[in-house]
Amino acid sequence: MSAPLLTVEHLSMRFGGLVAVGDLSFTAPSRAITAVIGPNGAGKTTVFNCLTGFYRPSVGRLTLAHAGQTHFLERMEGFDIARKARVARTFQNIRLFPNMTALENLIVAQHDTLMRASLWSIGGLFGLAGYRQAERQAVDRARHWLDQAELLEFADVEAGALPYGAQRKLEIARALCTQPVLLCLDEPAAGLNPRESADLNRLLLAIRDAEGIGILLIEHDMSVVMGISDHIVVLDYGQKIAEGPPAAIRADASVIRAYLGEPEDSA
Amino acid sequence: MAYFLQQLVNGVALGAIYGLIAIGYTMVYGIIGMINFAHGEIFMIGAFLSLIALLLIAALGISNVPLALALTLLFAMAFAALYGWTVERLAYRPLRGSQRLAPLISAIGMSIVLQNTVQLLQGARVKPLQPVITGGLVLMEGDGFVVRLSYLQIIIMLLTLALMIGFTWLIHNTTLGRAQRATEQDMTMAALVGIDVDRTISATFVMGAALAAVAGLMVTLYYGVVDFYIGFHAGVKAFTAAVLGGIGSLPGAMLGGLLIGLIEAFWSGYFTIEYKDVAAFAILILVLIFRPTGLLGRPEIEKV
Known part of the structure; x- marks a missing residue:
């Protein structure tokens, strides 16, 4: 893997007493699809909002490095993030x-x-x-x-x-x-039928390969996530609970626990 | 018939002026959803700037009327645009993102400030101007009544038409116009695709103010008198025109302006002149009852 395009270090976002994201660190390279998954309310969209200037993180550094330039996203205005750092995003509810x-x-x-x-x-x-x-x-x-x-x-x-x-x-x-050099997609497959989401998979893979840009993907549709991601970061209650390639995540005990709950007999 | 035609001519000329001011209200409302109550004062300042420019040009000894008018127009538009930009920068931009009522109150404050500044600097008395453009065409003679279309009315109508076409083209075909429409539809998203929203909003105020200055020059020439209070009256009328046509809609503002102008002209022609405002506002109320979004307005789409 080449030098990371996006480096998230110790990102925390607090709303009053609520910790939406706590001490999150991960990296995302170019020419790869990095998925951020987790149950509802895990803080995935909050991470995107910090990356695109909607929120100013409480703590943390968000570094975007490309073409010999380094941008610290946590300090930039929204439209500068779009035109200087070249981060683009889509929304859960289409805008x-x-x-x-x-x-x-x-x-x-x-x-x-x-x-x-x-x-x-x-x-x-x-x-x-x-x-x-x-x-x-x-x-x-x-x-x-x-x-x-x-x-x-x-x-x-x-x-x-x-x-x-x-x-x-x-x-x-x-x-x-x-x-963009980094494309943040917030649940692009939400509400799509299986045929449309297969189309979407093809489009995203084509973008990754042809443009050589990094894609950050929030998605609940596991057929999309497992099908096209190169790397997966799993959040639960704002904390990172696992990170790795799709096969490892599928087998990870803490991920299964977060999605399905504790087995009754282990309690 | 002749009398009717004369009122029609007068109404269209008056309506063109209202329409030009209404565009400023409607564009600003479209883009940031606030009523810029200081816009009427920008029009008043445009009228004063025109008066000053005309007197200056006369003092310089330029007697070519078209040249004098062109220079006056440029002078008034440039300085009024500067006023428009400054008002937005000082009174509205710092309040962006606050609740809806705050910029509204700030606008009323700005309106009072501008009015009183002009009153202090220029005095409260009515300022007269010698007619610059005289003469006209006789359209019809009949029943002992002569229908006249003055050259000034022709200029007002043609200039308004040209500006309307120009601005509509600008909004639909230029990069700035596209940015304005995008900002109007979704300000946050516009910023996310790399549009400098603040600069786009400033440009909107500048454009609205320049158009108001054109209207200011027209009124100065048409009525030959200017005072510090004309902004309030014209502002309320133009605002009514913008709402009548459907606030946020450019052609709507023009249509609303024409309607208000015609209603006023016909009412004063056939009934009592004192009640012409009552007639205009009554029509507004009637239209709003049956079409709450105005004549050409789009129904508001709830944003999620």
């Missing part, structure tokens, strides 16, 4: 821009590049050559991901009107249009 078309959703995700190329929109008004080129590239990138997610036919449909499974994939496509 697309519902009144924009699928294509527009993907183009708006390339806002920073386009804004620079258009000299804060002023150059764009006069049809600057550099801006026209940047816009073409943005549309091409958007079309590429629409194609990968098998959504090309929906390009000009308002995002809010898309079928549920398509919205899930569009959200992932939008995250990819920000050209």
